Amino acid sequence: xxxxxxxxxxxxxxxxxxxxxxxxxxxxxxxxxxxxxxxxxxxxxxxxxxxxxxxxxxxxxxxxxxxxxxxxxxxxxxxxxxxxxxxxxxxxxxxxxxxxxxxxxxxxxxxxxxxxxxxxxxxxxxxxxxxxxxxxxxxxxxxxxxxxxxxxxxxxxxxxxxxxxxxxxxxxxxxxxxxxxxxxxxxxxxxxxxxxxxxxxxxxxxxxxxxxxxxxxxxxxxxx
Amino acid sequence: xxxxxxxxxxxxxxxxxxxxxxxxxxxxxxxxxxxxxxxxxxxxxxxxxxxxxxxxxxxxxxxxxxxxxxxxxxxxxxxxxxxxxxxxxxxxxxxxxxxxxxxxxxxxxxxxxxxxxxxxxxxxxxxxxxxxxxxxxxxxxxxxxxxxxxxxxxxxxxxxxxxxxxxxxxxxxxxxxxxxxxxxxxxxxxxxxxxxxxxxxxxxxxxxxxxxxxxxxxxxxxxxxxxxxxxx
Numbered sequence: 001x002x003x004x005x006x007x008x009x010x011x012x013x014x015x016x017x018x019x020x021x022x023x024x025x026x027x028x029x030x031x032x033x034x035x036x037x038x039x040x041x042x043x044x045x046x047x048x049x050x051x052x053x054x055x056x057x058x059x060x061x062x063x064x065x066x067x068x069x070x071x072x073x074x075x076x077x078x079x080x081x082x083x084x085x086x087x088x089x090x091x092x093x094x095x096x097x098x099x100x101x102x103x104x105x106x107x108x109x110x111x112x113x114x115x116x117x118x119x120x121x122x123x124x125x126x127x128x129x130x131x132x133x134x135x136x137x138x139x140x141x142x143x144x145x146x147x148x149x150x151x152x153x154x155x156x157x158x159x160x161x162x163x164x165x166x167x168x169x170x171x172x173x174x175x176x177x178x179x180x181x182x183x184x185x186x187x188x189x190x191x192x193x194x195x196x197x198x199x200x201x202x203x204x205x206x207x208x209x210x211x212x213x214x215x216x217x218x219x220x221x222x223x224x
Numbered sequence: 225x226x227x228x229x230x231x232x233x234x235x236x237x238x239x240x241x242x243x244x245x246x247x248x249x250x251x252x253x254x255x256x257x258x259x260x261x262x263x264x265x266x267x268x269x270x271x272x273x274x275x276x277x278x279x280x281x282x283x284x285x286x287x288x289x290x291x292x293x294x295x296x297x298x299x300x301x302x303x304x305x306x307x308x309x310x311x312x313x314x315x316x317x318x319x320x321x322x323x324x325x326x327x328x329x330x331x332x333x334x335x336x337x338x339x340x341x342x343x344x345x346x347x348x349x350x351x352x353x354x355x356x357x358x359x360x361x362x363x364x365x366x367x368x369x370x371x372x373x374x375x376x377x378x379x380x381x382x383x384x385x386x387x388x389x390x391x392x393x394x395x396x397x398x399x400x401x402x403x404x405x406x407x408x409x410x411x412x413x414x415x416x417x418x419x420x421x422x423x424x425x426x427x428x429x430x431x432x433x434x435x436x437x438x439x440x441x442x443x444x445x446x447x448x449x450x451x452x453x454x455x456x
Contacts, residue, residue, distance in 0.1 A: 035302030040295035048291055052283045066287040073291055077298035151274045169240070170275040176242060195236035201271045202264075 019046075025089050032080045044073070047090075050172060051097045057167045058101035059108075060156045068104050072097045091181045094174070098164055098182055105160065154204035162197030169194050226250045231261050235268055367434060371396070371442040374427040387445040388419065392428040394437040404443075422446075 019042055022028040031039035051072055056065045075096050083092060155163060168179045179190045226234075226247075231254050237243050238251050255262045305314045371392040391400040401423055403416075431440030 033302065034306060035299045035304075037296065037299045040299045041292075044291055044295055048288065049280070049283055052287065053280050056281050062281060062284075066284055066290070069283075069287060070290050070294060073294060074298075077295065081302075147274065148278060151271075151278060155275065155278075166275065170272055171278065173276075176240070191237050191242065194240075195233065198236050198239075198268055198271055201275070202267050205271060205274075206267070 026085065029080060029083065029085070029089070032077075040077070043076075047093050048073070051093065054094065054097050054167060054172060055101045057155065057171060058098065058160070058164060059105050061108075064104060064108075068100050069097075072100050075100070087181050088178075091178050094168070094172075094178075095182045095184070098168075102160065102164075150205060150208050151201075154201050154208065157204055158197055158200040162193050162200060165190055165193035166197035166201065226254050228254075228258060228261055231255070231258070232264065235261075235265055238265075239268060239272060369432045371431045371440055372429045373444065374429050376422075376426045385446065386415075386419065387443065388423070389441055389443050390423060390428070391439065391441050392430055393439045394430045396428045396430045396437075398423045398426065398428065399439070 018024065019028045022031055022039060022042065028039055028042065032043065048069070052065060052069050055068045055072070056062055059065060059068060072093070076093055079096075083089075087095075155166070158166075164183060165179060168174045168182060169176075174182070176187050176190050179194075180187045183190065183193075185193075231251055234243055234247060234251060238248065243251065255265055304310060371390075374396065387404060389402045389404055390398055393399050401419070403419075428442070430437040431442070432438060
């Protein structure tokens with residue numbers, strides 16, 4: 001029996017839209033527009049961590065993720081005056097984050113390599129790898145785990161379009177409707193992207209883990 | 225009963241509970257009967273659980289501080305522009321920015337052009353001074369000018385020197401004249417008659433005020449047969 005989809009019912013939606021000390025989302029927006037420091041603080045408290053996680057997973061570069069998150073919140077703060085509530089505050093912020101991450105990734109794909117190549121004598125696909133600081137941070141070393149590394153690398157390797165859908169669904173645990181709203185696509189497209197993303201991850205993990213470990217990847221129960 | 229291809233396309237939605245009850249029952253039946261699809265489902269479930277189990281990266285401290293600073297600045301900016309005065313101030317600043325952005329690209333070329341024009345005009349002006357000449361028929365445009373003598377038929381037979389104050393009307397005709405006290409006011413009757421006859425034959429340019437002819441006095445000094453001196 002598969003797990004039940006985590007859909008937001010009316011009670012959960014109301015809880016998500018409730019802002020302690022401010023009331024509902026509309027009242028929070030009013031306070032934001034009035035320049036209330038506490039409202040800005042509350043907004044950051046709720047969204048800075050999930051937005052950072054989302055951006056980290058979408059651009060594969062924790063160093064750049066900080067800059068992107070600042071750009072995201074700058075746009076949120078500047079746009080809060082013109083935000084008319086066609087979607088929830090949450091999906092609006094996530095949409096800005098996804099778009100900003102995609103823009104940054106596209107910018108890097110166009111500009112980063114030519115910058116590195118200037119004045120270079122050596123050529124080759126591995127040169128960028130050697131010049132970039134790809135080393136693990138102490139945090140990474142502490143949590144180093146082969147499976148986790150494999151999952152992360154597989155996630156980085158799949159098509160960004162599918163990755164966005166998988167990350168929003170499985171890491172941020174958003175509903176299909178919210179994902180459709182964030183990515184500005186239909187629910188059918190969301191289903192298709194999640195399916196193809198998970199399938200790509202499955203294939204990448206089989207290729208990576210099974211030859212080395214001889215993992216069967218078969219479902220096993222405690223009695224086996 | 226679904227076939228493997230149909231199950232393959234719906235497994236992801238089945239994982240998330242996004243299938244109809246009838247579809248769910250069909251898929252469950254198929255998975256119970258098909259080892260290949262069951263294995264695929266188990267792998268997909270493992271993938272999903274693995275992705276969900278990825279550790280969340282802590283937000284770096286410098287990013288947290290930067291966001292707090294950004295929020296503080298934005299809140300202050302919002303307060304600054306709140307209310308009617310703030311809206312007017314914002315509109316004024318936007319207009320100023322718009323004008324600045326509009327003018328900035330042309331400011332340097334325009335200033336350079338103006339300086340060049342002044343410089344060249346200064347250089348060229350000296351060369352054109354020679355062609356600026358007074359024309360004899362020019363109408364004087366100064367604020368006020370005195371009458372001037374246009375022509376004279378001198379009829380004084382001796383070489384005496386006489387100074388007169390002559391009143392000339394706006395058509396250049398002599399209406400009256402006097403001999404100033406200090407310049408021989410005691411001239412003889414005959415002398416006065418000859419002076420009157422001489423002045424009748426003398427034509428004047430009338431005095432002007434703002435370019436228009438007006439009547440006015442002029443002091444004229446006769447010095448012998450061929451000389452005349454006029455003082456306004």
